[in-house]
Each structure stands twice: as C-alpha cells, then as structure tokens.
Amino acid sequence: MTSPSGSSDAPRPLLNRRLAEFGTTIFAEMSALAVRTGAINLGQGFPDEDGPEEVREAAVRALRDGRGNQYPPGPGVPELRHAIAAHQQRRYGLAFDPDTEVLVTAGATEAIAAALLALVEPGDEVIALEPYYDSYAACIAMAGGRRVPVTLRPRDGAYHLDLDELRDAITPRTRLLLLNTPHNPTGTVLTRAELAAIAELAVERDLLVVTDEVYEHLVYDGEHVPLASFPGMRERTATISSSGKTFSFTGWKVGWVTGGRDMVAAVRSAKQFLTYVSAGPFQYAVAEALALPDTYFEGLRAELGARRDLLANGLAEAGFEVYRPAGTYFVTTDIRPLGGTSDGFEFCRELPGRAGVVAIPNAVFYDHRDEGAPFVRFAFCKKREVLEEAVGRLKGLGR
Known part of the structure; x- marks a missing residue:
C-alpha cells in the first residue's frame, strides 16, 4: 500500500x-x-x-404446506412464540407475553450477539464466568465492551464459583453480567442459593444480565433455576435458550430470548439487522417440540x-x-x-x-x-x- x-x-x-x-x-x-x-x-x-421423528416430520409438513418458506415475522412465527411462553410458564412459572416479550433468533449464538450489541456501550465492562464459550469474547468485542472474567475453579471433583470474587470484579464501569448455567465447558450448575446471591448483587448494583440457558433440560445433578425467576430480575434479564441441544437438531439454528418488554425490544432492535429472520419451517416444528410431554x-x-x-x-x-x-x-x-x-x-x-x-x-x-x-x-x-x-x-x- x-x-x-x-x-x-x-x-x-x-x-x-x-x-x-x-x-x-x-x-x-x-x-x-x-x-x-x-x-x-x-x-x-x-x-x-x-x-424425535415427530419433530422432524413437523418440519417436513411445514415445508410441504408452504409455512415458513417465505420470510416469517421478524419476532418469530406466532406458534413458536406462544410455545416458548407456554414452556417458560409450565416449567418455571415465568409469565411472558408472546407478542412483546419473546423473540426468536438464529440460534442462541445470535441471541447472545444481539443482546450484547443492544445493551453494551463501548467501554462498558461485561463480566463472564471463565472458562467461557468462545463466542462470548467475540461478541463482547464486537459490541465494544471490555470483558472481565471471573474464574470457576476446580475443587473436590467439580468447578465452583467464588461469589466474593464476583462481587470484587464489579466496578462503576460494569454494565452487564453474562451468565451461563448449566455451564459450558465445566458442566457446573449454579445452585439456587448461588443464583439468589447473584440476583441480589445485580439488583444492588443495578446491573443487566444475559443468561445463556441452552442446556436447561440437561441437568443430571441438582436443578435448573432461571435467574429471571428471582425478585427484581425479570425486567433486567435477557434469558436465552435454543432448540438445538434439547431436541438434537443443532443445524436448524432456532433460539430465543425472553424478558421484559423493554429488554426484548432492545435486543430485537439489534437482531433485526443481523439475520432479520431465519429457519421459517423449522420454527413450526420447534413449536411442536416444546409441547412434547415431560x-x-x-x-x-x-x-x-x-x-x-x-x-x-x-x-x-x-x-x-x-x-x-x-x-x-x-x-x-x-x-x-x-x-x-x-x-x-x-x-x-x-x-x-x-x-x-x-x-x-x-x-x-x-x-x-x-x-x-x-x-x-x-x-x-x-x-x-x-x-x-x-x-x-x-x-x-x-x-
């Protein structure tokens, strides 16, 4: 040059x-x-x-019936948004308006990217539990944020979070906690007591939270408890999950965000300029998958x-x-x-x-x-x- x-x-x-x-x-x-x-x-x-074969056949049926072959609605097809809201209510007692508090995304990775692009200003600090899924670091960087790792450490056959270390990592520049439970790659599932302490900390310091809960149905010891279910957390939390891990169709890339109206509107503002829409016929199939029996x-x-x-x-x-x-x-x-x-x-x-x-x-x-x-x-x-x-x-x- x-x-x-x-x-x-x-x-x-x-x-x-x-x-x-x-x-x-x-x-x-x-x-x-x-x-x-x-x-x-x-x-x-x-x-x-x-x-499940019946879920795969639901996708084939949607294709043949011409559902989703053209652009689906930006927030996601109504059938899937209603199914996601019903799932959150049935499993966790969390009520979300399917029209304003549920957003369908191209997998959880896009949901994370859209949430960080929407919520983080350049220079804001984002705390993530280390080790972290590699897209977290890239998405924080794309948003212009500064990642601050809080390390999970191995002890007694498992990895553990030090809540004091988390508290000490928060500064006046901290904007957001990026939380992953069940946690990839360590397999840690944060306990109800740990989550309650994190919720209290987020409310006390007025922090936003993005939770990656894609492994919510793959808990073998303990229980999965969404952070959004704790006092003061519903409006400040963007809860992310997806169909890939739960239904073993990772190539379909159907994820979602639930949260308060303002939170979902903010994430949707960023998401619409990423893929806008995706996976039309698969959305109908995932709606049926979420209604499978316990x-x-x-x-x-x-x-x-x-x-x-x-x-x-x-x-x-x-x-x-x-x-x-x-x-x-x-x-x-x-x-x-x-x-x-x-x-x-x-x-x-x-x-x-x-x-x-x-x-x-x-x-x-x-x-x-x-x-x-x-x-x-x-x-x-x-x-x-x-x-x-x-x-x-x-x-x-x-x-």
Missing part, C-alpha cells in the same frame, strides 16, 4: 482491532483434524443422531446422564482426573495424571495420532490461559457404541 506522500507503508490489516485476536475457532480446527485422521470426534458438541425431557436427561457416566468412568480408568459435570454435554479432565505434557493444546493435537480421539483444550475458553492449560473437554452427546469405542482407545494412553 502506498501512502499519499508516495512512500510505501506496511499494509493495514483487513480485520479490525476488536476482532484481531480471534482467528478460526478451535472447533473448526479440531473437527477438521478429526476428518483428516479419521478419529472419533468428541470435541464439538453436536449429537451424532437426530432428535416424558420426552425426562428420557433425554436419563439417557445423556448414562452416557455421561459411561464416558466419565472410562476417562477415569484411562488415568485422567475427571470433573464429573452436573449438566451439559461435556466432561472436563485434567491431563497431568497421565504424565507427559501438561499443555492441553499439545495434548489435543497429538491425541488423534495416539488414540484416535479428538478433544478440545479448555485453555481456549480462558483469558487466563495458564488457568486452563492442563484441562481438556470431551463431549458425550454421541451414540453409546461410539463412546464405548472412544473409551477403549483412550485406555491405551497409559500403556
């Missing part, structure tokens, strides 16, 4: 400074590694089998809980230190008891060649990379026979 004076300068990077630290996601890298090596992919959290949700939880135990027990037998998750799709392990490297990146890049399995290094989810260096995440949302084969391969690491 030549400057106006005619001198030659170094070319200006195309990617803006806010996103310069973000390259290809670790999920893309490790999934490509799985394909290249033929390894079992326990890295990315997508199921290897479809969800036996479906109970069966899903029981089946995935059994797969969690299969993988966690196998990893422990292979020599890993295992942090058994209370929820989500994922088991976090410490690789140090295996000997050899304590660098999760190095371990995960070598694992396909050593054992024919792909995992994700947890350090990618940290600002404080040293905190996450020896930890590796495995997904158990796979068929039992796949998990059994993976466990058998991993047991060879110690030999």
Whole structure:
C-alpha cells in the first residue's frame, strides 16, 4: 500500500482491532483434524443422531404446506412464540407475553450477539464466568465492551464459583453480567442459593444480565433455576435458550430470548439487522417440540446422564482426573495424571495420532490461559457404541 506522500507503508490489516485476536475457532480446527485422521470426534458438541421423528416430520409438513418458506415475522412465527411462553410458564412459572416479550433468533449464538450489541456501550465492562464459550469474547468485542472474567475453579471433583470474587470484579464501569448455567465447558450448575446471591448483587448494583440457558433440560445433578425467576430480575434479564441441544437438531439454528418488554425490544432492535429472520419451517416444528410431554425431557436427561457416566468412568480408568459435570454435554479432565505434557493444546493435537480421539483444550475458553492449560473437554452427546469405542482407545494412553 502506498501512502499519499508516495512512500510505501506496511499494509493495514483487513480485520479490525476488536476482532484481531480471534482467528478460526478451535472447533473448526479440531473437527477438521478429526476428518483428516479419521478419529472419533468428541470435541464439538453436536449429537451424532437426530432428535424425535415427530419433530422432524413437523418440519417436513411445514415445508410441504408452504409455512415458513417465505420470510416469517421478524419476532418469530406466532406458534413458536406462544410455545416458548407456554414452556417458560409450565416449567418455571415465568409469565411472558408472546407478542412483546419473546423473540426468536438464529440460534442462541445470535441471541447472545444481539443482546450484547443492544445493551453494551463501548467501554462498558461485561463480566463472564471463565472458562467461557468462545463466542462470548467475540461478541463482547464486537459490541465494544471490555470483558472481565471471573474464574470457576476446580475443587473436590467439580468447578465452583467464588461469589466474593464476583462481587470484587464489579466496578462503576460494569454494565452487564453474562451468565451461563448449566455451564459450558465445566458442566457446573449454579445452585439456587448461588443464583439468589447473584440476583441480589445485580439488583444492588443495578446491573443487566444475559443468561445463556441452552442446556436447561440437561441437568443430571441438582436443578435448573432461571435467574429471571428471582425478585427484581425479570425486567433486567435477557434469558436465552435454543432448540438445538434439547431436541438434537443443532443445524436448524432456532433460539430465543425472553424478558421484559423493554429488554426484548432492545435486543430485537439489534437482531433485526443481523439475520432479520431465519429457519421459517423449522420454527413450526420447534413449536411442536416444546409441547412434547415431560416424558420426552425426562428420557433425554436419563439417557445423556448414562452416557455421561459411561464416558466419565472410562476417562477415569484411562488415568485422567475427571470433573464429573452436573449438566451439559461435556466432561472436563485434567491431563497431568497421565504424565507427559501438561499443555492441553499439545495434548489435543497429538491425541488423534495416539488414540484416535479428538478433544478440545479448555485453555481456549480462558483469558487466563495458564488457568486452563492442563484441562481438556470431551463431549458425550454421541451414540453409546461410539463412546464405548472412544473409551477403549483412550485406555491405551497409559500403556
């Protein structure tokens, strides 16, 4: 590139400074590694089998009936918005107006992006629980915010939040708490007492909250309690969930936001300039999925809980230190008891060649990379026979 004076300068990077630290996601890298090596992919959290047949058929029926083949309404089709409101009322006793307090999005990731773009001013601080899902950091950056991590730390076989550390992280510049429970990647499910303390803190310091609750139906130990159900939280909380994890149709990308009228209006203002609308026919199918009987949700939880135990027990037998998750799709392990490297990146890049399995290094989810260096995440949302084969391969690491 030549400057106006005619001198030659170094070319200006195309990617803006806010996103310069973000390259290809670790999920893309490790999934490509799985394909290249033929390894079992326990890295990315997508199921290897479809969800309920009646839900899939509902999507086919919507396509054939011409429902959703053109632009659906910006906030989402009425059938889905009413189904989301009914779900929140039935499961948690939370009442939302489907016309003004429910917004359908292109998955939870878009919902998070739209919420942060709508609610965060440049320079605002956003507190997120570390390790965090990688899109959080990118979305905070795109909004011009400054992320402030509060680290969950392993103890007694699980990860724990230090409420005093959370309180100390809040400054006059703090605008928003970005909360994820059940928590990816650690599997932590915040308790009712912890959530009550967070709610009191948010009210006391007049903070907004965005909660990512996509694993709400995948809790194996304890219970899922929406933060919006606590006193003073309904109007200041944007509650986010999606259909992908609950119904095993991750490719449909149907998510949603619920909250007070003003909160949802703010998020909708940003969302309309992202995708505007998406997944028309799938919205009708997800509306039917949300109305499935409780036996479906109970069966899903029981089946995935059994797969969690299969993988966690196998990893422990292979020599890993295992942090058994209370929820989500994922088991976090410490690789140090295996000997050899304590660098999760190095371990995960070598694992396909050593054992024919792909995992994700947890350090990618940290600002404080040293905190996450020896930890590796495995997904158990796979068929039992796949998990059994993976466990058998991993047991060879110690030999």
